[in-house]
Amino acid sequence: MRRYPWIVLVSLFFLVGCQDPYSNQKAPPSSKETSKFGSYQNVFNNTYQGPKGGDSGVERWKVETGNAYNKGNTKALVTIVEFSDFQCPFCSRGAKTLDGIVKKYKGKVRLYFKHYPLSFHKDAHLASQASLAAGAQGKFWEYHDKLFANQKKLKRPDLERYAKELKLDMKKFKAALDKGTYKKQVDDDFVQGGQVNVSGTPTAYVNGRKTSVDAKKIGELVDEELKLAAGAKTTGDAYYTELIKKAKSNKPKKIAKKEKKEEVIQNVSVGNSPNTGPEEAPITIVEFSDFECPYCSRGAKTAKKVKKAYGDKVQLVFKHYPLAFHIHAKPAAYASMAAREQGQFWAYHDKLFANSKKLDRASLLKYAKELGLDIPRFTQNMDSYAVKAHIDSDMKQASKVGVTGTPAFFINGRMISGAQPFSKFKEVIDEILIKKGFKKSELPEEPAEVVEVGNAYYKGSKDAPVQIVEFSDFQCPFCSRGANTLNLIAKAYKNKVQVAFKHFPLSFHKDAPLASQAALAAGAQGKFWEYHDLLFENQKKLKRPDLDKYAKELGLNMSLFALALDTAKYKAQVDADLAQGSKIGVSGTPTIFINGRKAKGNTFEELKKQIDPILLKNGYKKSDLPEKPKRVIKVGNAYTKGNPKAKVTIVEFSDFQCPFCSRGARQVGEFIKYYKDHVRLVFKHFPLSFHKEAHLASQASLAAGAQGKFWEYHDRLFANQRKLKRPDLERYAQSLGLDMQKFKAALDNGTYKGQVDADLKQGGKNGVSGTPTMFINGEKAKGYKFDELKKQVDPILLKLGVKKEALPKRPPKVVKIGDAPYKGSPKAKVQVVEFSDFQCPYCSRAANTLNTLAKAYGDKIQVVFKQYPLGFHKDAHLAAQASLAAHAQGKFWAYHDKLFANQRALKRPQLEAYAQQLGLDMGKFKAALDNGTYKAKVDAEMANGTYIGVNGTPSVFINNKPAIGLSFEKLKEQIDPILLKNGYKQADLPEKPLKRINTKGAYSKGNPNAPIKIVEFSDFQCPFCSRAVGTLKKLQKAYGDKVQIFFMNFPLSFHKDAHLASQAALAAGEQAKFWEYHDKLFANQRKLKRADLEKYAQELGMDMTMFKQALDSGKFKARVDAELREGGRVGVSGTPSFYVNDRPIKSPSFDAVKKRIDAILSKKGK
Structure with missing residues (x-):
């Protein structure tokens, strides 16, 4: 490998995957187009980025997920988007790798599949369309697996056979392929791939970070992203959307217009559609919906809520838009109209949405019976032409006014697409009503949910004017923070609020349901809140033995506690909380309701903004409202640096094995250097559970501190983060001249284990969940870089009387050259x-x-x-x-x-x-x-x-x-x-120096004195190189004596027969038959074994003894290797690669080469 560094570069293709030679085009070529050239290219285009602290410097691409099929947890903090091609062999392997990642990180990762069919894979585009047709029938992933298992058989009959095996509706499946229903979606994915720099398959993006599909690399990125997300307030789509909001994209930017574009107002007639509310209402909402669509169910609830809130100001109209891939949606629409004939449309509508997964014919009849409908009449109407004509009419109208998905709402002709929240409807409705002369005071607030506290445990007063109900999960890291915030709220507001706790254990948190039951069992013995705190402090240890241990620590009656868990005594209460939460729209944790309205945010400040106006309305004065209690983090016996009487204290919770903490230590260390008179730094230990050596390293630092060397030892640990085993820790102690007997005894006896655990517990209580976390005078710091700390510390110092001119100045950011080479x-x-x-x-x-x-x-x-x-x-x-x-x-x-x-x-x-x-x-x-x-x-x-x-x-x-x-x-x-x-x-000013290509010994054709020298680096087994032969002949014919063409061997490492074929060509050249043999090889690219090579030599009448001897002795191997090295030296990374007068040509097409030649000849005046 040392002799041929280029081999690494070329071999990377095999590891990374197929590449499209058309990677710079805006849309994929259709199957009818014939691609002129392809090229096996190197795909490593981006800067190599190490793990990043926070999100600083991480290169992200804006990879929007759209309507792509996905698997994994919808609330996951890591989103992986894969661009793939069903005919690409590397993608088949990549699919298995990514499936393994989803399984390994169960509940933490969601995987999206995007289509990127390469132009030279002739069956890939139709295969992608077929997978989407299968997806429309609920079988995308099963079909996806079939395609990858049968990559060499992707013709139309094969695609239909796989559909049959999966028992798909063949009529719908074939129609989708015949009409090209999903062609645009595949094309859109391809275009999107180009916009986010996809140049080959498979390519994956981990939270927008581009990577090859390698299990180790992706695992590392997932681990990094999970750490970065430790402080996230949102999950799933909301988190991912925010993360990539400002990410890179090559998507063409829209030209901003000076005037705001007028909103399109559609003329959506009500006709004889089902409706509720007065015809003369100032607001008409027309809803296009599908009874099998889960989003429509949500949209229907919101529409009902809107109607209830606005009363006679709104007329609500229902129109049908059953989607083609929802097989029960159309019959359900017919049934709803049949129920309308008996005056029961809205009741039947509610039944259908409540049972949207059971819409077969038998179920439709059952719901009709439950409503007491006349069944013979109902079935007759359901199958009638009139009902079907009504649905068809709705669908035509929907298409006419631009509906493409469900639900879609038109508010006085203004479209709202999707299951939007109440607030979105309110925004549009209120704007229209105010224009019509209504006053703001006449407009309703969003209706509050009725959130019964029931037998839930609470803090504060049950008669308080503010009721706060939290739905929480003891295994959810965000809930731990939410608990801390609500504890502060309860302390600050006392009897002005009631803070109640409801159980909402998420399905992917396996230990959460039993933990909830255990908390209720502790509550029965008067210790709910104490047990609640212990659970949140120990979220990673919630197995049954752990739950029993915490009960013992609180002095509970263990017989009663164990009996409650063994008999699942409180399971029903936990299930009831879950059901209650689901009913009022809880889907993740923590979710907080303030007087029945879902709270916006979950920090103290955000909740305060929502609590205070309610209290003011209830007769409280501004002076009665509390400020956020100041967080006091006790320094205790922690090590400090800086002025002990400083007005500002920075408390750092850190982990010696965390790479971000190493950077944080450097940054805060430099900050203290400049602010030493004004700031004190306190170091607290927070070794993360997945850093196996971090806890002992913390103990070791305290053992060093006992001998007056804490900070020196602290620096040693951060400088050697990858070497923190026991022998390493002792070696650092020895190098600092510590008393080794005392040092070893401290580690053997766990002398400082309790202090490290106390720091961990203190950090947890103050909302620390990742490292480094810093607090400035009790407030959580926003960032730990010099500038970030300065922005937070300077205002505090100014408030405390320090004059502006006395504030330390930040040293200029310059690169220190020193004696660097x-x-x-x-x-x-x-x-x-x-x-x-x-x-x-x-x-x-x-x-x-x-x-x-x-x-x-x-x-x-x-x-x-x-x-x-x-x-x-x-x-x-x-x-x-x-x-x-x-x-x-x-x-x-x-x-x-x-x-x-x-x-x-x-x-x-x-x-x-x-x-x-x-x-x-x-x-x-x-x-x-x-x-x-x-x-x-x-x-x-x-x-x-x-x-x-x-x-x-x-x-x-x-x-x-x-x-x-x-x-x-x-x-x-x-x-x-x-x-x-x-x-x-x-x-x-210089031009870029040319790297002169050494063509000594290379075979050439054309005029040796020609002004144009074309050098081709080629591989006899590369299909694109075969096509290049025609281009070169065409160029020679076009330019005659003006060009000389050189052939240089560049056999790619993954083409197993190419190197020997190159040697054979040179052996033929030794007998003056190079170009004839060259043509033979390209004409027979699939047959390049030793026997084939000899056969071609024989056909050309060569001296076979001489030919065989050349191959047996490897006579021309060194020459092929020399040409490979020369190619690597001048920047060749794939074949075919063309150079005209030593300058590389980006595309090996006739037009591209012609353009370069014409420019040179024009300059030379020829």
Whole structure:
């Protein structure tokens, strides 16, 4: 691998998947179009990003899920969107990988499937349409599995056979394919893929973060995203939509118009449709609906609520729009109209929506009987032409006014699409009524739900004017925070509020139902709230033995407690709470109702905004209303730094194994350095349960603290986060000169375990659920970066009397160059600084670009190299130290090139081998690595990088500003204006230097003195290269003596027969038959085994002894390898790749090459 670094690049295709040569087009080519060329291309286009703290610097794409089929938990905090192709072999594997991820992260992940049929997979587009046709009959995933299990059989008869096997309605299925019902949806997915930078299949996005479909990579991203989401207030669609709101997209932007677009008012006639409310009502709401649609059921409830609230101001009209893929929807519509004939439309309408999963004929008759309808008359009307004609008429009208889905509402002709909340209807209705002369005081508020407290436990007064009811789940992390907030509300408002607790254990929280029963069993012994607090403090430990343990800790009667759980005594009460919650619209936790209305938000401030107006209406004065109680976090015996009498205290809850905490420690450490007189930092331990070594590391830091070395040991732990085993902890203690006997005894005896547990408990009580979490004078900090802390601390200091001019100034964000290695001139007007990682594949490319840049600009710029080894690259830090050890001996750049050329071999023995090859003094080199001489320097460069905003590699700064793009051209666009401002002329600025292709020994045809040299890098087994043969012949015919065409071998690693075929072609060339043999190979691409190669040689009348000997001895292997290396050197990553006069052509099409040739000839005047 070391000899051929290009092999890594080419082999990546096999790991990542199929790529569409048309990846830059706006819509997929239809099956009738014939693609001219394809190309196996490298797909790694994006900057390599390490794990990010918060969401800072994470590159996200705006991948909207739309109506794609999905699986997994709808409330999941991680959304994975997969772009796939049913004919792509890599997608088949990818499907299994993603299925494994959904199972592994049960309840935490939701997977969406998007269609991206590649143009050269002829059956893929129709297969995608077929899967959607199956989906319309409720069988998408089953059909999806069938397709991937039978990828080589995707013709129309095969697709129909799979549909039959799944017992689909074949008439509907075939009609969908015949009419191309789902063609647009597949095309839309394809276009969307292009907009979010999909260039091959499979491609996945984890919460918008692009990745290849690799179990390890996706697992890492899911773990990161779950950590980032630890503070989320929303879940599912709401969380995902907010997350990607400002993400990247190449979607064409709409041109803003100066004037607001007029809303379309449709003329929707009421006709003889079922309706309720006066005809002369100022508001007419026409609803188009489908009895089998779950959203319509919700929409119907909201419409009923609106009608009740507005009374005679609203007429509600019902129209039918049964969707084609809801097989029972049309018969249900007929039945509802048959019920109308007997004056029972609305009662029957309610029955249907209450039983939307049971709409077969027998059920429809049963509901009619329950309403006491005349059954013979009912069936006659249901099957009548008049009823069917009415439904057809509604459907035609719906299409006419732009309805495409259900439910759809028209309020005085203004369309509201989907099951929108009451507030959306109110907004439109109120606007119309006010225009019609109604006063605001005449308009109703949203009706409150009746939320009976019943026998629920509560705090405060049952007669309070404000009733707060929380539906909660003891295993839900967000509920833990909600509990803390409501505890503060109860304390602050006392008897002005009643705060009641209702149980709503979610189905995917397996331990939550029994935990709820246990809380009620504790409540029966007068300890509900104490037990409630214990459960939320120990959310990850809610098994039966844990529940018994907490009961014992509270001194409960264990016989009574155990009996209650064994007999499920309180199960009915928990189930009743669940049913009550579902009835009033609870679907997730925590959900809070304030006087029957769903609360907006769940922080103290948000709830206060909703509570206070109710209290003021009930006779309370503003002075009676409480402020938020100040959170007091006791410092106790925690270690601190800064002024002990400071006016501002920052309490940091941290975990020595958490990578974000390492960054947080650096940031807050720097902050304290500048604010030391004004701020005190308190360190609290919060080792997360999934960081196995973190708890012992915390204990070790306290054992070091007992010997006066807490902060030094704290720094050691964060600098060595991946090495926190017991021997490592002892090694750090020894290096700090600690009394080892005392240190070991403290760890053996668990002397400080109780203190760490106390910090954990304190953090939990104060709403800490992830790390790092910081509090500034008791208020949770928003961010931990220098600027973020400054924004929060300065106003407090100003309020406390510190003068503005006395506030510490933030040091300027500059890249510290120091004695970092560089190329160019230190006096140059342009400074280009690269933060890099020797193990990062993208940094290798950036290094090549910056080397080209340095050569092109010479002393006009300074190119500086800074170390930024990412934590998850195990060998990168030591490699960085080794490069600085080489720098000390004047060989940095030579060693730098060695490391990037051998990125997969960076262990200690290899680092020494490279040093030896460069003739370094090995004694000095080894000593530097043994003693960690340059470790602190690497860490300092990382700290500087993080401080100025580096969060992934490669990161490049031009004159202290982050560079936009990393190609030569993009960097040139930013460098040249600076040089022009500093007195340079346009003529002084360089063009990108060409890499001259060494064609020595390559076969060519055409005029050796031609002004145009075309070099093709090709692979005899690549189907796109076969097509390129025709293009080259066409070019030679068109340009004659003006062109010379060279053939260079570039056999791709996953084409097993290609390398030997290249050798055979050269062996044929030795007998003056290269081009004839070349044509034979491309004409027989599927038959390139050794026997085939000999057969073609024989057909061309070659000397077979000489030919066989060349293949047996590998005579031309080195030459093929040399051409491969040459291709890699000039940037070839796929085949066919064309170069015209050493410049690459983006597309290997005739038109693209012709355009370049014509431009050159035009300049030359030929």
